[in-house]
Amino acid sequence: MDKTNFDCIVIGAGNGGLMAALRLLKNNKKVLVLERELVPGGYATSFKRGRFEFEASLHELCEYGDKDNHGELYDILEEYDLNKEIEFIKIPEAFTVYDKNGKQYSFPTGIDNFINKMEEYVPSSRPSMEKYFALAKECTLAMKYLNASHGKADTKVLMKEYPNFMNVAAYNIKTVLDALKMPILAQELLTTYWSYLGTPSKKMSFVHYTLMLYYYVVYSPYIPKLRSHAISLALANKITSLGGEIYYGCEVKEIIYHSGEVQGVKLVDGKAYYSHHIISNASPHSVFGNLLTEDIPEEQLKIANSRELSGRGFAIYLGLNKSKEELGLNNYSYFIYDTLDSDKQYEMMKSLDSTAQVVVCLNSVNPTCSPTSTTILYFTSLLFSDAFDKEVTKENYYELKDRIAKNYIERFEKTTGIKIQDAIEEIEVATPSTFYYYTASRDGSIYGYSTEGLDNMLPRLMTMYDEKICKGLRFVGGHSIRSSGYNSAYISGDIMAKLTLGDMKEDK
Amino acid sequence: MKVKVSLFSLSDKLHFKHLKRDRLKKISLSPSTPLKASYKSEEIANIYHPYKQHLIITKIEELSSDIKLFTLSLDKKYPCKDIAPFKAGSHINLIKEIDNGIISRAYTLFSSPKEALKENNYRILVKRKEGGIFSSYLIDKCQVGDTFIVSEPAGFLTYNRLRDENDVIALASSTAISGFISMGYAIADKIEDFNLTIICGLRTEKDNIYTPYVEDIEKRSQGKVKFVFVISDEKSENYEQGFITKEIIQKYARTPYSIFISGSQDFISYITKEIAPLNIIKKDIRIERSIDKYMGPDINKEVNIKVHDRDEIINIKGTSKETLMTALERNKILIRSNCHVGGCGCCRVRLITGEVYKTIFHGVREADQKYNYLHACAIYPLSDLEVEIYHY
Ligand SMILES: Cc1cc2nc3c(=O)[nH]c(=O)nc-3n(C[C@H](O)[C@H](O)[C@H](O)COP(=O)(O)OP(=O)(O)OC[C@H]3O[C@@H](n4cnc5c(N)ncnc54)[C@H](O)[C@@H]3O)c2cc1C
Ligand code: FES
Secondary structure, eight states, X not given: OOTTBXXXXXXXXXHHHHHHHHHHHHTTOOEEEEESSSSSBTTSOEEEETXXXXXXXXXXXXXXXXXXXXXXXXXXXXXXXXHHHSOEEEOOEEEEEEOTTXXXXXXEXXXXXXXXXXXXXXXXXXXXXXXXXXXXXXXXXXXXXXXXXXXXXXXXXHXXXXXXXXXXXXXXXXXXXXXXXXOHHHHHHHTTTHHHXXXXXXXXXXXXXXXXXXXXXXXXXXXXXXXXXXHHHHHHHHHXXXXXXXXXXXXXXXXXXXXXXXXXXXXXXXXXXXXXXEEESSOHHHIIIIISOSSOOHHHXXXXXXXXXXXXXXXXXXXXXXXXXXXXXXXXXXXXXXXXXXXXXXXXXXXXXXXXXXXXXXXXXXXXXXXXXXXXXXXXXXXXXXXXXXXXXXXXXXHHHHHHHHHHHHHXXXXXXXXXXXXXXXXXXXXXXXXXXXXXXXXXXXXSBXXXXXXXXXXXHHTTTTSOOOTTEXXXXXXXXXXXXXXHHHHHHHHHHHHHHHHHHHHO | OOOOOOOSOTTHHHHHHHHHHHHHHHHHHSOOOOOOSOOHHHHHHHHHSOSOEEEEEEEEEEEETTEEEEEEEEOTTSSOOSOOOOOTTOEEEEEXXXXXXXXXXXXXXXXXXXXXXXXXXXXXXXXXXXXXXXXXIIIIIOOTTOEEEEOOOBOSOSOOTTTSOSEEEEEEEGGGXXXXXXXXXXXXXXXXXXXXXXXXXXXXXXXXXXXXXXXXXXXXXTTSEEEEEEESSSOOTTSEESSOOHHHHHHHOOSSEEEEEESOHHHHHHHHHHHGGXXXXXXXXXXXXXXOOOOOTTTXXXXXXXXXXXXXEEEEEEETTSXXXXXXXXXXXXXOOXXXXXXXXXXXXXXXXXXXXXXXXXXXXXXXXXXXXXXXXXXXXXXXXXXXXXXX
């Protein structure tokens, strides 16, 4: 094989791409990763401003844990010896959420603690909460069984072992929580994390949401001490040490496709690399919108057209010149909603007027993340429409950015009573345009495809072996089978690389 | 605990089984129409962050014997239709291939951000620097029609109303006033709104080549922008005398204020000491840095540098006197660059083996240090090196 031929080419060194490359390398394949940026990770990165190093995206890592109590992500990193390599910090709380009157609810991790707290806030919620967590546990076991059965799950086993899972699996959160007779306020508090998936209670699969919440509560959320960039670099470093190549600053412009299968890729600078197997961290909307535009197999367009982009991202990163104690920032994450009713909130987030936000104070769990007497605080929000696209122009971009940022910051101050404006030493604002610029994610959507209705994790996984693929081309990351989130993007990389290894066997 | 969740009907389990069928059906019923090739947010991103701009010099104005004002417009040979917009105070990075290699330098934009977009050009003020290869090239050789590769505008010495005070005192020496003139225009053109007092140190009256711009900006800004020139080398009734001092600052400042500083390294060291007694908090002082040179004993040491660029290996020579970036550029290996001070990360490289001197403002991410990623514009080789680079 010469220098331009590979067993597999991975487009994009985001979480999904990096993990996929590792699995292939572990199976002794010759792998080339092409990344348009100069750093690996996609969203999983950090950036410096003045004396601060900001985390670009990660609030909380899900499905991780520790040696004795952990999720799948821990196992995967262990396989590559990376749990030692990367220093992780456990976050001792689940979340703090504010209702529209500024009333604050704080939840700890651990099932019992969580249920007790809920009982404090919502008396007589206990029976339904206990049922909920028992059901949640059954769902996680059922999913494990489904994943292990590679699309050939035995209905009899499911009926016998996971009957409740079978009962609820097709329903949205709201329907199931109603059936559990959970008081409304408890339902609303329980679904606080909805904005991490970007799909509200009536549109969101019960199982999908529940898995996420359960993993956070049971394994606790984690973050890497040196920002997500530390995970990305550790993965990239592992790729190189296993003999893989990563070429940075290399944007793929075209996927070479003929005779019914992929042949390789062409870069923006004209250089070509060849392989019959491509794993793309760029989404189907990017690939079939820009990279492979002729002779697209019809069913690929149908699949893509059956899906919607997820929320467009908006984020503000603040470096403050006071300590979190001076400012009174006592929590790690602050969920601030206009209403605790997620379906109503979702509708409100179709407009630039909404200031619903999730705010993280990094120093709360990572005290050395910034110099003494300073604090890193970052805001994330989502837009569920083209509200940004409709308003932004070449002329108003800076002004619009500042205006939205100001609204968010003032909203935070008003709700929490914590004054931060006078302490701003560094500020960076990321709009959908910024997210697109750094990851090429369509329209700056940050959570892959929306998980509404039939595009949640469960049906994605169930049809994994039935959906046709464009021969040789598989997708990883937030748009792939497990939907978005660090854990899901990583795991999708692992799964899709395994399928690609299967495709390679079929070649022979 | 044992749970039993009964929902609505016996068909719940069937619904589960049907998820697969329903999803496949939904797909089969979806249209096979082409996907959107672009969204508005993407177009904005592409306008603001072009990968490379190809510009051509369309006008050169001689403002004094060693200062020229260059106008750079789009080179019509390339498809791009608009220059990238910028915030006043930003710089662009000019790249040019000359006889013995490539050179790249950052220049702060002098233009009014609004006019620039209207006229589709950038303006930069260039002063001859002693021993400066690029400035001499621009002043002595460069002509209308010459072309450059230019980065997107960027920079950290820009105004932000959420961060900075309403009043800004801008301190500059000589042509480093460029970015502040641009800010003055932004205020005069009403695209930014704050009070700006620009205090600029000059040697002689003759160095004040800014009168037409000053008059235009002061007139249109309705009192929001004020210029104060301080002359050091001769007596004059029209100007403040001597160097910029804390007294002069206090004379013109209205508290609270932010201080923005731009100038030569000497000016910055002088002025930071001078303003120390004013007790302005760190967050209200923003400085346009310039790079410190390696001054060690073995400054003339020659080193061999083995460069990995994708699957190619190139062997070049460098010295401890020049940065890794300069060594690469002299050998016509172009990597991205922007700030040239070690802060933006455009010139990221991986050091595989060897020793380097890192300048004070060499600022990589914490995890980068662990895996030896460095910024080529702000490191000087101290030994033979092996590096991985990402060409531009
Ligand atoms: C502000 C914010 C907060 C978040 N918070 C959390 C959180 O707390 N917990 C959590 O689990 N998740 C969170 N997420 C979501 C999470 O970051 C993503 O789901 C995940 O990183 C997606 O990974 P991905 O594999 O899809 O890759 P992406 O990050 O989308 O990476 C794709 C990569 O491919 C590259 N690429 C694209 N096109 C090309 C091309 N043509 N040629 C070469 N390279 C290309 C891109 O440059 C990029 O590096 C957050 C996201 C954001 C933006
Ligand atoms: S060019 Fe900015 S760090 Fe080197």
